[in-house]
Every structure is written in C-alpha cells, then in structure tokens.
Amino acid sequence: METLLGVSMLINFLCFSFVNGQNFNVLNFGAKGDGQTDDSKAFVQAWNASCSGEGDMKTLLIPAGKTFLLQPIELKGPCKSSSIKVQLDGIITAPSNIETWSNPKSEMWIGFSTVSGLMVAGSGKINGRGSSFWEQQLKASQRPTALHIINCNNLRINGITSIDSPRNHISIKSCNTVAISNINLFAPEKSPNTDGIDISDSTNINIFDSTIQTGDDCIEIGSGTVNINITKINCGPGHGISVGSLGADGTSSVVSDVQVTNCTFTQTVNGARIKTFPGGQGYARNISFENITLINTRNSIIIDQQYIDTGKPINKDSAVAISNIRYVGFSGITSNDDAIMLKCSEITHCKDIVMDGINVTTEAGGKPKVDCEYVDGESNDPDLMRDCFKNNTTGF
Ligand SMILES: *[C@@H]1O[C@H](CO)[C@@H](O)[C@H](O)[C@H]1NC(C)=O
Ligand SMILES: *[C@@H]1O[C@H](CO)[C@@H](O)[C@H](O)[C@H]1NC(C)=O
Ligand SMILES: *[C@@H]1O[C@H](CO)[C@@H](O)[C@H](O)[C@H]1NC(C)=O
Ligand SMILES: *[C@@H]1O[C@H](CO)[C@@H](O)[C@H](O)[C@H]1NC(C)=O
Ligand SMILES: *[C@@H]1O[C@H](CO)[C@@H](O)[C@H](O)[C@H]1NC(C)=O
Ligand SMILES: *[C@@H]1O[C@H](CO)[C@@H](O)[C@H](O)[C@H]1NC(C)=O
Ligand SMILES: *[C@@H]1O[C@H](CO)[C@@H](O)[C@H](O)[C@H]1NC(C)=O
Ligand SMILES: *[C@@H]1O[C@H](CO)[C@@H](O)[C@H](O)[C@H]1NC(C)=O
Secondary structure, eight states: OHHHHHHHHHHHHHHHHHHHSSEEEGGGGTOOOEEEEEOHHHHHHHHHHHHHSSSSOEEEEEOTTOEEEOOSEEEEOOOSSSOEEEEEOSEEEOOSSGGGOSOTTOSEEEEEESOTTEEEESSOEEEOOTHHHHHTTOOGGGSOEEEEEESOSSEEEESOEEEOOSSOSEEEESOEEEEEESOEEEOOTTOTTOOSEEEESOEEEEEEEEEEEOSSOSEEEOTTOEEEEEEEEEEOSBOOEEEEEEOGGGOEEEEEEEEEEEEEEESBSEEEEEEEOTTOEEEEEEEEEEEEEEEEESEEEEEETTOOOTTSOOOOSOOOEEEEEEEEEEEEEESSSOOEEEEOOTTTOEEEEEEEEEEEEETTSOOOOEEEESEEEEESOTTTTTTTSTTOOTTO
C-alpha cells in the first residue's frame, strides 16, 4: 500500500512537472503543511529544484489551505532561469515562540539573496509570531526580519500579507528595479521596530496600493536609496513614512529623488519625516510629499537633523545636507499642536524647502504651531510659515 502510494505520488509529481513544466509544489518535496512539522528542508529542496532547473518562469508553489512551519531559511541564487515566481497562497508560520526558534538571533526569518527576476505573489500570509520577542525587550539587532531580500534585481512583491514580524516585516537591500503592490503588513501599534518596509542601497522602486499598520515606520527610506515613488499607501498606526535615519556614526549617506503621493496617515506618531544624525555626511535631496491626508496624525511634517541615539556622544562638526524638499497639499487633522517641526543643522541649514497648500488644523480647529531652526525656503502661506522662513523675503 505504502509503495503504491509512493509510486502514485511519484507519477503525480512527474506528470505535474511534465505537464506544467515549471511548477515546483512544496508538497511534492515532503512539506506537510500541518502547521506543526518543520517544513524548512522541503522548502529549501523545492527552492533548489526550481532555482537549478533550465528554462524560464519557474514557479515555487506554496498551496492554499495549508500552514507551513518554517525555521529561519535562506533561499539563494543565482538561479538558472531569468525569473522565479514564489506563488504564496498558503500560510507560512514561524515557530510559536522564541524558545522554539532554531536560531532566534538570526538576522532574518525568510531570506532571499542574489535572485534576479524574483516575484513573490499570492493571497497567502506569513506570520512571524513576534510577540515573545517583543516581550523580552531585545535590541532590534537581536530579532529577525520576516522577509529579508538582498541583491535581487527586478523584484516584485504583490498581494501577500505579513503579520507580527519579530522586527521589520520586509527589508530590501541592494536591489535595482523593485515593485511592491497590494500588500498588507500588520503588527500591533506598540510592537517595537516592526517597520513595514525598509529600503537601502537600492534604486528604481515603486511601492503602491498597500496597507501598513504597525509599531514603527510604515516605510523607511534608508541610505543609498535613489528614485523611489510611493503612492496610495494607507499608513497607520505606525511612525509614518521616513527618510533616514541617515549618517549614523559619522557615515556618509545619500538619498535622492523620492516622491510620496496620495498617502493617508491614520493615527500615526509621525507623518512625513526626514531624520539625520549630527556628525554625518552626504545628502538627502529632491524629496517630495504631495497630496497627503492626515487623520489624527501627531507630527505631520518633521525634519530632525538632531536625531540621536541616547547615550551616544553628539558630534556637531558635520551634517547630512538637506535640500529641495517639497511638502505640497497636506490636509486633515493633527492630534498634536506642534504639527510641523523643521529642526535643521546650523552647519548646513535645510535649503529650498517648499510648503504649499498646507491645510492642517488642530483637533480644536485652530492653526497648528510651526517650529523651525535653520531653514531656508518658501511657502504660499507666509502667515503659517512666518517664523520659519523669516530669512527669506522672496516669497512674501
Ligand atoms: C540547496 O542548494 C544549496 C546550494 O546549492 C546547497 O548548499 C544545499 O545543501 C541545498 N539544500 C538542499 C536541502 O537541497
Ligand atoms: C517616479 O515618478 C517620476 C515622475 O513623476 C518618474 O520620472 C520616475 O521615473 C518614477 N520612478 C520610478 C521608479 O518609477
Ligand atoms: C527629482 O526626482 C524626480 C523623481 O522623483 C525626477 O524625475 C527629477 O528629475 C529629479 N529632479 C532633479 C533636479 O534631480
Ligand atoms: C494622485 O491622485 C490624483 C487624484 O486622484 C491623481 O490625479 C494623481 O495622478 C495621483 N498621483 C499618482 C502619483 O498616482
Ligand atoms: C495631487 O492632487 C491634485 C488634485 O487631485 C492632482 O492634480 C495632482 O496631480 C496630484 N499630485 C500628484 C503628484 O499626484
Ligand atoms: C481645509 O480642510 C478643511 C477640512 O479639514 C476643509 O473644510 C477646507 O475646505 C480645506 N481648505 C482648503 C483650502 O483646501
Ligand atoms: C536666519 O539667519 C540667522 C543668521 O544666519 C540665523 O542665526 C538664524 O537661525 C536664521 N533663522 C532661520 C529661521 O533659519
Ligand atoms: C529664498 O527662496 C527662494 C525661492 O525658494 C530660493 O531660491 C532662495 O534660495 C531662498 N533664499 C534663501 C536665503 O534661502
């Protein structure tokens, strides 16, 4: 009976592979999908098979209706085919708590590296079950990121949901040409360092039509990010969409050509934020936040060039230069009277800051307070920005 079953499974597998040519279902590599058995080895084997096969458009299939338990795994390329799709329709779950992780200090839970043409798509879900990590108050660096993607050009992520990551939901590093759309990222408002999407050292990125409700930045645009467009993101709870932190420990950081449009911040701690460490070098420039809706946002617009990690010495000899930043078309309610804070560096000043169509009111219906240091710019609302751009009379 067992042999028969084995043979029929083998035939099934062969037919399946033959007919579809390019499909690799994790169930055919021994995955149980019962939510209890460790399916890591089956996933790595299925990945290896799809990665090493000849021909184009391989699909690694994670079927619906099953829950796969995975320990930290790394799915590595380069692969033979020019593209690989990971069709995620089922649920992937992490070990139930920190004690049952094989390596709880791993930087990542599910990692992809050096795969070009990678697409992760489907209606499935990954559940990082991070609460036991959050309770132990570990440093961020001692907790894994749920989906960690490095060195992957032509990357697409679509449709999936990530919940309760121990740290960031998705980290993207050293990738060129990235599209992320229709995804959902959820973690409790008070969960530490659960950024939605972190990007660094990457170029040509589009992120759109997604919902991010989490405990830290919805999207963090880190050092080395150039040409990123973000549109139609529902962010909140969370810490808003942030450029930075840039220039930590005196390093040089560069971010440019960032467009954030048609986004909504709902009950976020920050809205549009740029933060840099004193003592850093490099620049953040050509950044715009346009058509932004605020629903009880705390710090709606914030530049902080005096961002520091508590306990570290403050170096005031240099600063990441900030210029050509546009805030256009903000409307809604701030839950904090100090809605706009531009705290720039005395060394570089923030230059060419534009504030147009800022229609933000306090909960009581009044105008918000604006707090500035060392900012040069202009606004079509000279009254609102009077104390900010007082060194520049051109706009008045
Ligand atoms: C998968 O491939 C990698 C690299 O080729 C190899 O080191 C690893 O042993 C393979 N794992 C399995 C489970 O086949
Ligand atoms: C972002 O939009 C601008 C036009 O507004 C365009 O020039 C640029 O190529 C876009 N970037 C990406 C990555 O699509
Ligand atoms: C600013 O960035 C946009 C893309 O967001 C790009 O189209 C434009 O050319 C950049 N402008 C400058 C002056 O670099
Ligand atoms: C933002 O929304 C406006 C109004 O719906 C639309 O005209 C514009 O094209 C949108 N911008 C982007 C970048 O999608
Ligand atoms: C902002 O909204 C206005 C009005 O809907 C629209 O004309 C404009 O194109 C939008 N800006 C961007 C950058 O999408
Ligand atoms: C400003 O926003 C309020 C609601 O928050 C709205 O009633 C008003 O029309 C807006 N004004 C402009 C000039 O957009
Ligand atoms: C205006 O310029 C003076 C002298 O350079 C400087 O001390 C002050 O901080 C500037 N104010 C603003 C708002 O940038
Ligand atoms: C004043 O604003 C104009 C228009 O944005 C800008 O070109 C100029 O550099 C600003 N001047 C100062 C001193 O910041």
